[in-house]
Amino acid sequence: MxxxxxxxxxxxxxxxxxxxxxxxxxxxxxxxxxxxxxxxxxxxxxxxxxxxxxxxxxxxxxxxxxxxxxxxxxxxxADGPPVVSKSSLSLMGVLHGFKPWQLFEARLILEGSLAALAAERGKEEHHSALAEEVAEMYATVSDPHEYLIHDVRFHRTIAEASGNPILASLMETITGTLYDERRKTVERSRDLKQSAEMHREIYRAIRAKKAVEARDAMERHLRMAETAQVNERAMMSSKRAQQKPRRSKMAEAAKA
Amino acid sequence: MxxxxxxxxxxxxxxxxxxxxxxxxxxxxxxxxxxxxxxxxxxxxxxxxxxxxxxxxxxxxxxxxxxxxxxxxxxxxADGPPVVSKSSLSLMGVLHGFKPWQLFEARLILEGSLAALAAERGKEEHHSALAEEVAEMYATVSDPHEYLIHDVRFHRTIAEASGNPILASLMETITGTLYDERRKTVERSRDLKQSAEMHREIYRAIRAKKAVEARDAMERHLRMAETAQVNERAMMSSKRAQQKPRRSKMAEAAKA
DNA sequence: GTTGCTCAGTGGTCTGACCTCACACTTCAC
DNA sequence: GTGAAGTGTGAGGTCAGACCACTGAGCAAC
Known part of the structure; x- marks a missing residue:
């Protein structure tokens, strides 16, 4: 003392x-x-x-x-959606050895709760925005890049509808970490039809203000997304050879 | 091109x-x-x-x-418990107008899930560490400052027992924001006995590996803590007069 | 043994110069 | 007129070297 x-x-x-x-x-x-x-x-x-x-x-x-x-x-x-330091998590990750499944688990919990809250508190404007994105997803099942945009927007809208910007910002942090990688593997996505289907279920649960169902639907969706992304990643890593050389001012830095 | x-x-x-x-x-x-x-x-x-x-x-x-x-x-x-930029949230808060109840809600969801996970995955070492802290809490019900230390350690141990450092780090971010204020109002705490009681319930549920009960107990505890802290804050603000003058190099900065 | 001073090492701040980038404006060819 | 190329301006980015402030450890006096 x-x-x-x-x-x-x-x-x-x-x-x-x-x-x-x-x-x-x-x-x-x-x-x-x-x-x-x-x-x-x-x-x-x-x-x-x-x-x-x-x-x-x-x-x-x-x-x-x-x-x-x-x-x-x-x-x-800064304007736009609140994000708690985007790259922060990935930095922390390399320091404390975060595992991918932990990232997915965190996302599952956060987005599950977010969906439940959105079901309880979502307003008309959110419902229509969600409907819009679901429709766009169905319309772009054959264009993975475009689909991904609406996917992200869908989840972001739910976060907004939850009425809790803090949780929304935490979600943004988590998904932001996953997003970069996703953008690279998205080319190989399949089953987007099924994905759109699940988003529709989530939407319907939220619109019906059924919190429990919304959470369940969201969790089912994310579990499937996890499996899919793991598969995509596996396919990716099987053929990577060229590493574009980058001339950096400190390229030859010592290895300490 | x-x-x-x-x-x-x-x-x-x-x-x-x-x-x-x-x-x-x-x-x-x-x-x-x-x-x-x-x-x-x-x-x-x-x-x-x-x-x-x-x-x-x-x-x-x-x-x-x-x-x-x-x-x-x-x-x-950095070593120690992983924290995603402590002051980040409070900065975001002033920017996006976070409300205190949102902070508590986020904490409720995170710590509730953390407790559930801890119940599923907690090892013997965690159980004994939790038991230790609960005992210390009972022993310090008349010393708010000391009590707070063990309180924090208890929650941190649960986070560790959850096996998900990412969620733990998010929790740390949230509680860190609440902590500063808490340290100032803790003097006026009462009902620490009851608080210790609730921690004990949480501990028992985790030790018994009952996830649902652990979550419920944690949520009950946090709801009570919220009420208590709001009360403390109210008592605080009723008598504040002196504002320690700080000679800052940019004290007289214009108000733009 | 304790106290107090000094000093080396390391981060913190300052200055003022120059570089690079983005944008708007001007100019010129068509 | 209209589009493209050039140019100017203002903003952030980098640099160099100096000096300030803090910490910890060793040394000296007591």
Whole structure:
């Protein structure tokens, strides 16, 4: 009990101060989603700090997904669906040895609950949006790439309909990790017809406000999706040879 | 077809290169949890980039919670329980207007599932660890601060027993957001006896490998905890006057 | 043995220059 | 007129080197 310097975590780093400053600007409404923040040079001058320190703070917020930096254009407050740092999970994954099945299990639990909540709270607008996406899925069963887009939108709409943006954002984090890989293997997808069928079941359960059924349907769908993706991955890895060489400024970095 | 650089999202930013480089070092085992990375000056020289750029990459990874930077000491690969960027959620919160009840709902769903999984998969070691914490809780019902420590450890042990570190990390993210506030209001806690009682029920259900009961007990517990915390918060806000003045380098920043 | 100082190592900040990119505007050929 | 090529401007990205601030350990005085 001799030391307890954690209680008063005063803003020691300038980085932290920048973060909190911008956070405050967002809290009091000075900055809203989509807004552009001042140019770095100017902003740094206003804040009476160096551009380097400001950039550290911006970098932090960008890593968190709160800011969106576009080279040559400007830095913007993130809009769109809330995502808790997209690549965060994959980084954590390599560090703690996450297994793919754990990813799927997490998704199963989250989306299952999301579907149940959506069934309880979904409004008309959500129902029609879901119906729209289901229709699009049926219409694109022969175009895997296009299908995937509507697939993602369907799930995202359910997340929105759940009325809990926090859970939605967690789901976005999980699925985002799976998405990159999926985009590469989607070419080999089959049974999209069956997939569309299952989405329709989910939709019907949600529209009927039957939470339990919605959860069950979602879980059935995801279990099948898992199997499918594992198969796709297996097919992929059986023929991979060329690795496009990339000339990176630090290509020959030592192996420590 | 003059340009097609989109397919291979080459590492355009040096920051990204640094991140991927370190990521690779972790993947191939050159760096493990707890390890210290080379000093910035040296590392930057090895990578043939400026220290500023290296720092940008390190900053990103630190924001992600993958690296742990300690002024005057060094930069280390994070160990301890996996956490997806602690402050991320609170940042997202102010941006998208997260409500407290949504936080509790997310926690309810996550921890409920976690408890169910723990009941299915928990090993002897977890059972004994849980028993230990429950005993400590009973022993510290009159010391809120100490009690809170064991409370947190109890939930963390369940998360570990669930066998799914991804879900555990999501839970850690959620509870971490609630924790800061809790630490301030915990003084006013009461009914710790009852709380300990509920933890014991959860423990018994997990030990008996009864998933459904474990989930129910956990949900009951969290619902009560929510009510309690809301009350504590109400008592808190009724008397707050002094706001420790903080001399910040950018204290007088304009309100834009 | 304890206390206090110094010092080396390491991250934190600053400065100001230059590079690269995206976009809008201008110019010119057709 | 209209489209394409060139150019200017403003924004973020990188660099170099200096100096500041913190930590921990070793040394010295007590």
């Amino acid at each position: 001799s030391k307890d310097p954690e209680l008063v975590n005063d803003e020691v780093h300038l980085t932290t101060q920048v973060v909190n400053h911008i956070r405050t600007l967002i809290e009091n409404g000075s900055l809203r989603a989509g807004d552009k923040i001042p140019p770095e040079r100017e902003f740094a001058k206003d804040l009476k700090i160096s551009r380097a320190s400001l950039r550290a703070g911006i970098g932090y917020l960008a890593a968190m997904g709160v800011l969106n930096v576009r080279h040559g254009v400007g830095t913007f407050v | 003059s340009k097609d650089p989109e397919l291979v999202n080459d590492e355009v930013h040096l920051t990204t290169q640094v991140v991927n480089h370190i990521r690779t070092l972790i993947e191939n085992g050159s760096l493990r949890a707890g390890d210290k990375i080379p000093p910035e000056r040296e590392f930057a020289k090895d990578l043939k980039i400026s220290r500023a750029s290296l720092r940008a990459g390190i900053g990103y990874l630190a924001a992600m919670g993958v690296l742990n930077v300690r002024h005057g000491v060094g930069t280390f690969v």
